[in-house]
Amino acid sequence: MLMIEHAGKALLRSHGVAVPHGQLVRETADIEQWRGPYPAALKAQVSSGGRGKAGGVARVETPDEARAAALRLFDSEFQGERPSALLIEPWLGHERELYLSIVVDGGYGGYAVLYSPNGGVDIEAQQPSVYEVGPAHNFRAHALRALLSRAERDTALVERIVAMARRLLRVATVSDALTVEINPLAVIDGKLLALDAKIARDEAAAFRHADIAQECAHRRTHEAARVARALDNNLMMVALEGEIGLISGGAGMTMAVMDMIAAAGMRPACFLDCSSNPTPAGYRLAFALLDEDPAIKAILVSIFGGGTHIDRVARTMSEIMRERRCAKPVVFRMNGNGRDAADAIMTQAGLCNHQRLEDAVAAVHALGTRA
Amino acid sequence: MSVLVDRASRVLIYGIAGNFGRFSVRDLAAYGTKPVAGLAPGRAIRDVDGVPVYASAAAACREHGANAALVYVPAPMALDAVLEVIDAGCKVIVYPGDGLPVQDAIDMRAAAREHGTVLVGPNTPGVISPGEAKLGFMPSFCYTPGTLGVISRSGSLSYEACWRLSGEGLGQTTVIGIGGDPVKGLNAAEALELLHADATTAAIVYLGEIGGSDEDAVARYAARPDAKPTAALVVGAAAPPGKKMGHAAALVGSQADSQAAKVQTLRAAGVHVAAGLPQLAAAARSALARVNK
Structure with a gap:
């Protein structure tokens, strides 16, 4: 979950990182409240990357220019996202722009510090220096200093960067951040100032951070209504633009089945993984969501259960099929723990449970060509 | 042959009284793998299907020579549970849970490596050596x-x-x-x-x-x-x-x-x-x- 810049900078400031004194602009009229100097920077607050290149940052010389830029930015979209607010800050002249970030990488089994002496919008083209930390307690200032000394001649600056990296790593651990990126990190009179902040928080840590939990809940309200309903009930759903509804279990198998649907010349209508809520209520909701979508022509239930015991699922499926008031065809392929009992339950309910996934996909395909 | 688990594996099930724990007691035994002891934090029970329940992983390992562990606890408790079984001396640990904060995964991994323990997971069904042993569901x-x-x-x-x-x-x-x-x-x-x-x-x-x-x-x-x-x-x-x-x-x-x-x-x-x-x-x-x- 990417924090908007303003929230990210507030978090950095609370950890002793210097940031510009800015003000949040929620509507164009708020520009009047700006008591800071001109020229100023007006920055769209969006959670998508590439904002600078997309014109999301404006330099304004006067209040009139600021109002015009605010109107334009509020009316713009950045990768489909409208800014919720703007940030106005003094436009600061600086000697240099650096790049510094803390990231989590599975390859290192922990954190890494990334540094480039050339920050700015074209960081993707840079090859940053990488200090592989691992767990945070492995951070050694001398190791980072040795690495930076190769890229950086200004020894006083190296010390400031090392101290800053240590501080950003602290931000990452204390606030459960997966990325803490400052780009650009400006050098002004030899001191460091974070001109931007890209902080990605770990959604899995919502149970110990009220602000993450709140933000996750808030962002759900921006999802399509049916996706929000699914997520609220622990069904992992991503809506796609196809016609084959998929009720599945396990992320890997869900993707594998999506690929097979696509390989058969059809399009999956969703990624819908029910393995975190394999209950009657969970499956009922899954059916309700797919039944009410007119774009979906048929439903494939594909579950290979380990922790999810497939006999219990079969019992639920037979009940759902008995109650269901929707004519959309449903094709079943369930296998896994409890499969013998599951087959018996399905047969007794007069439902076909395909043994092989290929047969189930072919059965869906046969329906599709008739529809 | 097998990697990580074999017929000599003696398994501690952390969270033995929950649905997954109770299932694994029967399921492991049916596969010839011995669940030797369990932990059931917050529950006052003495055994699950004859497998004794202990108050600490250290006691369970001491009394029964457990050398492998299957940890079924929710994400907020997972780091502490895994650290406990590492300290108790289990050399192979499976943590199947999902939704674990990445920071906790980093700490678990680091602790396991420091102790020469192999941690499998998070978010996994575990390890199986067909015909030999299984540590998972x-x-x-x-x-x-x-x-x-x-x-x-x-x-x-x-x-x-x-x-x-x-x-x-x-x-x-x-x-x-x-x-x-x-x-x-x-x-x-x-x-x-x-x-x-x-x-x-x-x-x-x-x-x-x-x-x-x-x-x-x-x-x-x-x-x-x-x-x-x-x-x-x-x-x-x-x-x-x-x-x-x-x-x-x-x-x-x-x-x-x-x-x-x-x-x-x-x-x-x-x-x-x-x-x-x-x-x-x-x-x-x-x-x-x-x-x-």
Whole structure:
């Protein structure tokens, strides 16, 4: 979950990182409240990357220019996202722009510090220096200093960067951040100032951070209504633009089945993984969501259960099929723990449970060509 | 032969009184693996189906010589539970839970490595050596003994894949679920080393997905002159970019994360990559055909 810049900078400031004194602009009229100097920077607050290149940052010389830029930015979209607010800050002249970030990488089994002496919008083209930390307690200032000394001649600056990296790593651990990126990190009179902040928080840590939990809940309200309903009930759903509804279990198998649907010349209508809520209520909701979508022509239930015991699922499926008031065809392929009992339950309910996934996909395909 | 677990494994089940714990007591025993003791935090019970329940992992290990652990606790308790079984001396630990904060995964992994413990997970069904032993909740009927070592980022995909392989007469030495999270106790590179060192594993099958860097590790391994022949399946071709597909690490953020890029990297390293699930057994057979050539 990417924090908007303003929230990210507030978090950095609370950890002793210097940031510009800015003000949040929620509507164009708020520009009047700006008591800071001109020229100023007006920055769209969006959670998508590439904002600078997309014109999301404006330099304004006067209040009139600021109002015009605010109107334009509020009316713009950045990768489909409208800014919720703007940030106005003094436009600061600086000697240099650096790049510094803390990231989590599975390859290192922990954190890494990334540094480039050339920050700015074209960081993707840079090859940053990488200090592989691992767990945070492995951070050694001398190791980072040795690495930076190769890229950086200004020894006083190296010390400031090392101290800053240590501080950003602290931000990452204390606030459960997966990325803490400052780009650009400006050098002004030899001191460091974070001109931007890209902080990605770990959604899995919502149970110990009220602000993450709140933000996750808030962002759900921006999802399509049916996706929000699914997520609220622990069904992992991503809506796609196809016609084959998929009720599945396990992320890997869900993707594998999506690929097979696509390989058969059809399009999956969703990624819908029910393995975190394999209950009657969970499956009922899954059916309700797919039944009410007119774009979906048929439903494939594909579950290979380990922790999810497939006999219990079969019992639920037979009940759902008995109650269901929707004519959309449903094709079943369930296998896994409890499969013998599951087959018996399905047969007794007069439902076909395909043994092989290929047969189930072919059965869906046969329906599709008739529809 | 087997990697990580064998007939001598003595298993501690942490969270033995829950649904998963109770199931595993019966399921492990049915497979010939001994659940010797359990922990049931917050519950005043003495045993589950005759398996004694202890107040601490240290006591359970001391009294019963437990050397492996299966940890079924929710994410907020997981780090402490895993640290406890590491301290108690279990040398192989499976943590199947999902939704674990990455920071806790980093700390678990670091603690396990410091103690010479192998941690498998988070977000995994565990490890099984067909015909020998299991430490996890995967459906046992999917597996048969053989010469393929299998590594998977996805639990459900590993059941389906092994069920297919077994049906085609392609048995397995050990199947390791490394899990779908970005930071893993045992990552792909480390799981490959275990299977590489196992004399009975003739070839390797890797089951991957979009996002993350594990597939790069597989490609690096396969390019080694001494590598065992390797087959792979990478799922997520139909996944749209920028969307997390269930697993925390399954997200196409950059071009390198995409299924097509991963397939290309693996093929360039000499891996037999299946176009889809239906072609997996053929890819595994191609890898096996290269053994000793």
